[in-house]
Amino acid sequence: xxxVLGVDFGTLNVRxxxxxxxxxxxxxxxxxxxxxxxxxxxxxxxxxxADHLHALIxxxxxxxxxxxxxxxxxxxxxxx
Numbered sequence: 792x793x794x795v796l797g798v799d800f801g802t803l804n805v806r807x808x809x810x811x812x813x814x815x816x817x818x819x820x821x822x823x824x825x826x827x828x829x830x831x832x833x834x835x836x837x838x839x840x841a842d843h844l845h846a847l848i849x850x851x852x853x854x855x856x857x858x859x860x861x862x863x864x865x866x867x868x869x870x871x
Contacts, residue, residue: 793811794809794810794817794862795809795810796808796810797809798850800838800843803823803824803825803826804821804823804824804846805821805822805824805846805847805850806819806821806850807819807820807847820849820850821850822845822847822848822849823846824838824839824843824845824846825839825842826838827839
């Protein structure tokens, strides 16, 4: 059995889905973040790295577990 987590950062939100090779999509989550615009330049827009990480935590949880090809943890859970 293989499981894969896909994460897609878009213009206004991050989407995360986990897939199983036998059962397809097991679940998904979405979290929004702001697009920062400039009043003086309507073509200027930025995204904050901190906003991305905060939204990723909302969409996926707050623990990252690094695993090998057999889904065995390589280290302790990383928390933030």
